[in-house]
Amino acid sequence: MTRTHPKDPLHGLTLEAILTVLVERVGWEGMGRAVEIRCFNVDPSLKSSLAFLRRTPWARRKVEELYLALTQS
Template sequence: MTTPSSTPPAPPNPPAQARNPLHGVTLEMIVTALSEYYGWEELAQRIPIRCFALDPSVSSSLKFLRKTPWAREKVEGLYLFMQREQRRAGSRSQPSSRG
């Protein structure tokens, strides 16, 4: 005869990345979106790194950012800021549903 286990079952695991706004967004997508939104010149002013200032390209930026954690963090932060700006601008341009 077996006895029931005294250990309660483990609670179900929450989705690992449920609250991460960068989940599913590649670094290439981030750099491309930033360069299209700000342009390379303004991007180099906001984050002063050579890969944005001298002969910029997505591929050269990716090589640098993959090896440089502090720069990648700045780029990801600027991407999140850009996303918030776009949401705010979009919500202001939406007509109000109030009558």
């Protein structure tokens, strides 16, 4: 059982889990429109997106914001 931190809705979620949910809900094309980064728009893959987002804090923040917007509405 996963415990959640009361002030952080992303606590316990991996970046891979977040991306997987987003791909299932909006697809790569939708993610590319919402967050304009090359790894979503040109030959997208989970592996390349994870690598880019792990080393690019501003892009990761935008992806996390998109995830929260879609899951908390």
